[in-house]
Amino acid sequence: MAERYVMSIDQGTTSTRCILFDHGGRLVSVAQREHKQHFPRPGWVEHDATEIWRNLEQIAPKALAQAGADPGQVAAVGIANQRETTVLWDRHTGIPVTRAVVWQDTRTDMVVEELARRPDAYIVEELCGLHLATYFSAPTIRWLLDHTPGLRERAERGDVLFGTMESWLIWKLTGGPEGGVHITDVTNASRTLLMNINSLSWDDTLLDFFGVPRAMLPEIRPSTQTYGVATRVMPGVRIAAALGDQQAALFGQTCFAVGEAKCTYGTGSFLLLNTGHEPIRSTHGLLTTVGYQIGDEPAVYALEGSIAITGALVQWFRDGLGLIGTAPEIETVARTVDDNGGCYIVPAFSGLFAPHWRSEARGIIVGLTSYITKGHLARAVLEATGWQTREVVDAMNADSGLNLRTLNVDGGMTANNLLMQFIADVLNVPVVRPMVAETVSLGAAYAAGLAVGYWPDLEGLRRNWHRAAQWLPAMDPELRAREYDNWQRAVERTFDWIKPHDEE
Amino acid sequence: MPGPVQSIERAAAILRLLAQGSGRLGLSEVANSLGLARGTAHGILRTLQMVGFVEQDEATGKYQLGAALLHLGTSYLDVNELRSRAINWADALASRSGEAVRIGTHLQGKLLVVHHVFRPDDTLQTLDVGMLLPMHATAMGKVLLAYDANAAAAVPEGDLEQFSRRTIRTTKELTRALSGIREVGWAADVEETTVGEASVAAPIRGYGGLVVGAMGISGPVERVCDPHNRPRPDLVTFVRDAARAVSRDLGAPRW
Numbered sequence: 001m002a003e004r005y006v007m008s009i010d011q012g013t014t015s016t017r018c019i020l021f022d023h024g025g026r027l028v029s030v031a032q033r034e035h036k037q038h039f040p041r042p043g044w045v046e047h048d049a050t051e052i053w054r055n056l057e058q059i060a061p062k063a064l065a066q067a068g069a070d071p072g073q074v075a076a077v078g079i080a081n082q083r084e085t086t087v088l089w090d091r092h093t094g095i096p097v098t099r100a101v102v103w104q105d106t107r108t109d110m111v112v113e114e115l116a117r118r119p120d121a122y123i124v125e126e127l128c129g130l131h132l133a134t135y136f137s138a139p140t141i142r143w144l145l146d147h148t149p150g151l152r153e154r155a156e157r158g159d160v161l162f163g164t165m166e167s168w169l170i171w172k173l174t175g176g177p178e179g180g181v182h183i184t185d186v187t188n189a190s191r192t193l194l195m196n197i198n199s200l201s202w203d204d205t206l207l208d209f210f211g212v213p214r215a216m217l218p219e220i221r222p223s224t225q226t227y228g229v230a231t232r233v234m235p236g237v238r239i240a241a242a243l244g245d246q247q248a249a250l251f252g253q254t255c256f257a258v259g260e261a262k263c264t265y266g267t268g269s270f271l272l273l274n275t276g277h278e279p280i281r282s283t284h285g286l287l288t289t290v291g292y293q294i295g296d297e298p299a300v301y302a303l304e305g306s307i308a309i310t311g312a313l314v315q316w317f318r319d320g321l322g323l324i325g326t327a328p329e330i331e332t333v334a335r336t337v338d339d340n341g342g343c344y345i346v347p348a349f350s351g352l353f354a355p356h357w358r359s360e361a362r363g364i365i366v367g368l369t370s371y372i373t374k375g376h377l378a379r380a381v382l383e384a385t386g387w388q389t390r391e392v393v394d395a396m397n398a399d400s401g402l403n404l405r406t407l408n409v410d411g412g413m414t415a416n417n418l419l420m421q422f423i424a425d426v427l428n429v430p431v432v433r434p435m436v437a438e439t440v441s442l443g444a445a446y447a448a449g450l451a452v453g454y455w456p457d458l459e460g461l462r463r464n465w466h467r468a469a470q471w472l473p474a475m476d477p478e479l480r481a482r483e484y485d486n487w488q489r490a491v492e493r494t495f496d497w498i499k500p501h502d503e504e
Numbered sequence: 505m506p507g508p509v510q511s512i513e514r515a516a517a518i519l520r521l522l523a524q525g526s527g528r529l530g531l532s533e534v535a536n537s538l539g540l541a542r543g544t545a546h547g548i549l550r551t552l553q554m555v556g557f558v559e560q561d562e563a564t565g566k567y568q569l570g571a572a573l574l575h576l577g578t579s580y581l582d583v584n585e586l587r588s589r590a591i592n593w594a595d596a597l598a599s600r601s602g603e604a605v606r607i608g609t610h611l612q613g614k615l616l617v618v619h620h621v622f623r624p625d626d627t628l629q630t631l632d633v634g635m636l637l638p639m640h641a642t643a644m645g646k647v648l649l650a651y652d653a654n655a656a657a658a659v660p661e662g663d664l665e666q667f668s669r670r671t672i673r674t675t676k677e678l679t680r681a682l683s684g685i686r687e688v689g690w691a692a693d694v695e696e697t698t699v700g701e702a703s704v705a706a707p708i709r710g711y712g713g714l715v716v717g718a719m720g721i722s723g724p725v726e727r728v729c730d731p732h733n734r735p736r737p738d739l740v741t742f743v744r745d746a747a748r749a750v751s752r753d754l755g756a757p758r759w
Binding site: 024026027325326327328329330331332412414415416417435436437438466467468469470471 | 571582583584585587588591592595596598599600620621622624625626629631633634
């Protein structure tokens with residue numbers, strides 16, 4: 001077969017990676033480039049979308065060269081991207097009108113608070129499945145329109161376009177001002193607060209609520225479909241898939257059946273559960289989101305449990321406290337003791353996400369006695385990730401009426417055996433790591449390959465999946481119950497720390 | 505006996521200089537203090553920087569002692585760090601070879617398994633991370649004995665413990681086997697630990713080429729070996745390539 005590879009582009013928060021996969025789903029070559037993080041004010045986080053585009057121009061040829069391949073041997077390219085990050089650019093020049101506002105940026109907290117006070121604010125969650133929060137795109141678009149002179153008029157005329165990173169890259173790849181395709185995929189659109197979760201189209205009520213002109217929005221497309229053909233960087237290659245990174249990981253883990261879930265352990269952690277063709281409304285603090293949509297088939301929905309701080313707590317242990325030199329050393333230090341010594345760390349650094357959603361909570365270390373060593377603290381750091389996973393899984397089980405039977409894991413922290421065993425112990429289900437840890441990239445590649453027939457069907461993709469490691473639960477049930485109770489009491493102690501008048 | 509090596513003498517003088525006073529000096533200050541040409545001083549500083557003994561401040565361009573020097577007495581590559589850095593390559597090796605992959609390091613005369621990737625056939629397998637295996641009877645253990653003087657010193661003289669009729673019996677026999685391993689750069693164990701099992705391993709190197717661990721595959725002898733009971737050349741190549749890729753990521757020079 002002349003078409004030997006599928007390319008994935010993972011446009012992430014800190015870097016952009018381009019990976020070539022072969023027919024067996026094996027990684028053939030990798031090229032990566034970091035981009036600059038701009039912090040112009042406290043709480044603001046920005047990226048330069050043009051820099052990210054230039055990085056792609058460099059790494060894609062590099063990944064091809066490493067494999068000794070030319071674009072003609074690439075069956076298709078799929079894109080996975082950091083979600084919610086907002087890019088606005090000029091349709092005629094192709095130049096971003098401002099820097100991209102990253103999902104971590106909290107500049108819209110006042111906008112969100114004002115919107116939340118409106119009597120009709122309840123419609124947001126009802127229509128789009130997400131609650132009002134700073135990190136979704138709509139408040140950011142609103143803020144940019146309000147704070148950039150003349151921008152609203154240009155947006156209403158359709159001279160300025162909105163997109164998340166996949167929209168921007170696809171528009172640039174397909175020609176930019178010369179015929180660029182302005183689209184978004186349904187998973188990314190589901191993170192804007194502007195898409196109706198049932199009809200999967202832009203919702204006029206939501207557009208009105210946020211004051212976002214329809215003319216600036218991309219067309220919503222399925223996650224796998226040939227959107228267009230690249231005219232630059234990899235001329236002739238079909239662009240055949242786009243997914244938000246967490247949804248791509250769900251796809252890469254081949255969680256295609258109802259009840260299958262994966263958790264990606266990174267700076268934060270995101271547990272997604274496939275709930276099939278019906279969106280399930282959470283009553284336990286989870287988000288209703290689109291998992292993927294294959295061509296013209298009905299969309300597959302997911303429940304998402306977002307945990308803000310997991311790997312970031314290990315980074316804090318390293319950089320903030322200086323107790324370890326590298327992140328993996330946390331396991332070495334934690335193994336110097338047998339248990340947490342009665343100590344618990346709840347990392348509510350900027351409030352708690354799922355399932356609590358308490359923005360006024362702040363982190364604590366409880367149970368300190370003179371017995372506690374840095375080994376116990378290291379245990380408590382890792383256990384915090386385990387217990388936060390347990391809370392989200394409990395919420396998933398309650399919302400979906402399904403009982404999670406296995407947890408598929410991926411991400412950098414899966415190299416930590418102590419943590420993976422602890423997660424199996426506290427969930428009381430097997431934890432499984434697949435052979436390809438780069439599930440975000442693999443998911444984008446799978447989706448693109450599926451769209452163009454490089455892989456025949458979902459079953460074919462499943463056959464590429466292999467178990468690389470498995471951890472089985474081995475904790476005494478009484479100990480598990482007692483420790484979970486301690487954790488929950490620790491969590492309660494983080495609530496109500498920031499008093500209303502402390503806020504700006 | 506050969507005379508002193510001038511560049512090492514100069515490097516030592518630079519380290520002494522940086523250890524004194526404020527500890528932050530620019531290139532000209534270093535060159536002038538020691539009466540060296542700027543180019544010479546720069547070359548030595550760059551080399552010291554590469555091995556971690558010297559760090560350069562990004563803003564000012566000044567040099568100071570590096571963190572690696574402070575940990576010289578206690579330093580080893582943390583086994584959890586090794587696993588993190590090797591995980592992608594170990595997965596790819598399992599996927600290509602179709603066999604289980606393990607990474608091991610030396611611990612008090614034994615081989616400690618620090619990473620394990622299942623054979624990619626989705627059968628029931630158990631993680632054996634943390635298990636201790638005999639050094640002289642395993643491919644990974646023999647790699648470490650061949651390249652790590654401290655590991656070799658921990659083997660007692662005389663008769664060696666037997667696990668099968670193919671296990672190496674005496675230290676003399678072992679010494680011969682190890683020199684053969686150093687010649688070819690990889691090791692095998694064909695039914696030396698367990699009847700019916702074979703494995704192939706190669707060294708993982710860190711800074712300066714120091715061997716910090718071994719990486720290998722193992723499986724049924726009829727899959728890992730050819731009809732003459734010799735490891736299949738394609739599998740040996742996969743193992744060596746994977747170990748080299750990890751070594752490159754750990755900062756080993758190309759070899």
